[in-house]
Amino acid sequence: MISRIARSRLSPTILDVDAGDAVLDAADDCWTLDDGRRAHLLIRMRRGADDSYLGVVDHRRPNEFTLGLEGADMRLVADHLAAAVEAFTVSGASRITLRAPVQRAWCRRRNRDSRRTIRRLRAFDENLYVLNGPENPDDEVIDRELTIRCGDQSAAARVRLAAHLDPLDGKQHWVGTAYGEQVRAWKDGRATEVLIGDDPHRVAARLAEVTPWGHVRVVGVGPLPFPTSDDDESSDVAVVS
Structure with a gap:
């Protein structure tokens, strides 16, 4: 039991x-x-x-x-x-x-x-x-406006995110804060699962707790919901055999 x-x-x-x-x-x-x-x-x-x-x-x-x-x-x-x-x-x-x-x-x-x-x-x-715990000075806080979708609804909201690599599972974990009345309304309505970002960078995230200031904590695992420097890299050289 x-x-x-x-x-x-x-x-x-x-x-x-x-x-x-x-x-x-x-x-x-x-x-x-x-x-x-x-x-x-x-x-x-x-x-x-x-x-x-x-x-x-x-x-x-x-x-x-x-x-x-x-x-x-x-x-x-x-x-x-x-x-x-x-x-x-x-x-x-x-x-x-x-x-x-x-x-x-x-x-x-x-x-x-x-x-x-x-x-x-x-x-x-x-x-x-x-x-x-040990702080990582290389962690960068990203602050930007992103589209958040919950079911059939969507809203543009300011989001602050920071990511770190978990040495135990080898995955990138990111946490942050989503601002805006609509996000808070979803959380108050007991919503937990949302999508953040736009294609091709749309990712699943979870609404966690409400902060003391009335905003909502968001949590995700894997790629961040926006393009990174790695996404922008392209090669002008093709190697063939």
């Missing part, structure tokens, strides 16, 4: 839910699993300790999560962990750590009843965590 629910909610590309022994490498914030695989995030298939926060995370163990306290609703736990994974992915960070005062305050509470735990599980708060 736990494995099925966890697997249905959580991305398999950046975590492992069946790990045995694993070691976190502080140099690149990656776990090395006992079978040689590597992953940034680790979700252990076991219940959390009594002194952990909600039974899902311990501030002393970055990039590691567990499956809640005994008797916890596994669907709520899985949704909470999925939100943590999404926040980690969108941020481009390599490390996620619960803030120590949050855990200490939680453990001091004498009335940690099930209703309070349920409320906390339902409302993942990125501000309770520290998301950080």
Whole structure:
């Protein structure tokens, strides 16, 4: 039951839910699993300790999560962990750590009843965590107007994007912010999948969370939704045999 629910909610590309022994490498914030695989995030298939926060995370163990306290609703736990994974992915960070005062305050509470735990599980708060990692000075932020399509609707919107190459999957990941009332309306209407750009550079993207300023975070994997310098390169020489 736990494995099925966890697997249905959580991305398999950046975590492992069946790990045995694993070691976190502080140099690149990656776990090395006992079978040689590597992953940034680790979700252990076991219940959390009594002194952990909600039974899902311990501030002393970055990039590691567990499956809640005994008797916890596994669907709520899985949704909470999925939100943590999404926040980690969108941020481009390599490390996620619960803030120590949050855990200490939680453990001091004498009335940690099930209703309070349920409320906390339902409302993942990125501000309770520290998301950080090595910054890449070569990352370039692109700011331009692009066409965004959602279903049968389309709108021109300002988009700011930055891309980085993930060393684990070898793919280009890009994140950014889309501005405009129409994009926000799509997100408020629970839309998640959009297309950004125009042919031949139109690509699929996902609407993530709404920022504190009311804009919408967008996430994509693969080519950027506009021509790059590599696309413009052409050769005047043909080599034939």
